[in-house]
Amino acid sequence: MTKAHVNKLDNQDLSALLDGEQPLSNEEIALQDTATLGRYALIGDVMRAESEDAFVLDISDSVAKALESEPVYADFSQKQDAQVAATGTDNVVAFNWRKPVAQLAIAASVAMFAIVGVQTLPQGEDSPANEIPILQSTPLTGVASPVSYSSEPALENAEQGLRELQQQRIGALVLEHQRQARIAYSLEKAHTKAQAEEEKN
């Protein structure tokens, strides 16, 4: 079991669904009551730093009021706007790195993005790619995998868990490749330089 798996959120499925990372299934939605769904949507909006007037969901006023009296974790009100206007030039990049909450939320979803962005190989008729089996990255809803023929929910869960592990791993590998590739160019230059010097000696 990896650490990431243990730290899984209770309602990760719902969270992923609202982030557009999981296919919509009616049962899942039906399981959630309206209040929960609304709350998750609100959390999503706040984390994505959407402005107050962009809350399109009918969130009750009481929630908004309650939020006002909460300590401020991520302040997107005018107070900050004024601050930005005054010290705005401090920021080289358009990104606001001072939002730890948003950062956390994004971190959690990045792993998923890496997978969702990956598609299976296009299959040509006679192409050699045909010989290569294609990994099932996201489970197809409604299609039974061999294991789920068994009525044992435990087995099904195990299969699901494994798939998640593999998805996590592939996401981690792709990210790592991207990062390592950044130093490739300078490494290569250092290598060719060293080689040239060796040849000289």
Add this chain to the structure above:
Amino acid sequence: MKVITFILSLVILAPAYASDETPAKELLLNMAEAVHNRNFDASFVVVKGKSMEPYRWLHAKQGDTELEHLSLLNGAGLEMVRVDDQVTYFEPQSAPYSIATDSIAGPIPEVLFKDIERLSSEYDFVLGGKGRIAGRAAQLVRIESKDEFKFNYWLWIDAESSLLLKSAYVNHDGEMLEQLQLTHISVTEEPAPLLLEMLNRDFPTPLPRDAVATEQTNAASNNWQIGWLPDGFSLLKSDRHKLDLNNELTDYYLYSDGFVEVSVFVQRPLPGRRPSGSLSSGATTIYVHNAGSFDVSVVGNIPAMTAKAIAESVARPL
């Protein structure tokens, strides 16, 4: 008479053959020079199959200092800032960090803005047709792999300004796998204010080059034997480290042929018998090979067949 015709045709044809390669290279060199010396503000999209990534790309030359800013505009985002020989990456997952290098590792292969001559042993440079891209007259230059183990790369270069207008990874059936298309570019006399602002900012100090080199000392190159790689690929680094996202330990190998990078990961196998297989996103292929007592994963902008062959060639050293 026949002999004379033959000789004449040779004389006429010879420069035609020779000139096919040189103008292509010249165009690329002109492009590199233009990209390094002009002040421009461009937007482009990268299309990978069904997904799309928009970027904004700013570049300026202020005196002898080059300033560059590349940012991914969708999702969590990614910002890359270059001030001469220092590139800083701002990512949502981690603290910003700098690398001492003179080019940004973005969606465009870095070597294209540098010394493309080093690719000559593995790739051919061929002049293609003319066309209209992003509202401008463009000349196609094809970088063709000499064997079938790598993708080809096509570039459309602005006939007037020599700037890049479009590029694509193309497989050997001529299908475009991953396309990069400029949607807008403006070339200005003066550098953009945002870039000039970067001159007054402090960025994280990069690791000294020596430190990067000494990483080689704890190399993992003896742990596994990688039996096969396409010609031209050489090992850049190898080590054993933990992956950021899931804390898994991996033996890691980074290879490059000067144009594309290939990562090889050797890891503890996942529980249960997961079948081997591949995934792809645009030109990027991920091949996961289940070798029984260990898993090999190969990631890079290479055809799936190549990734499969590399993954299956990994064995325990004798």
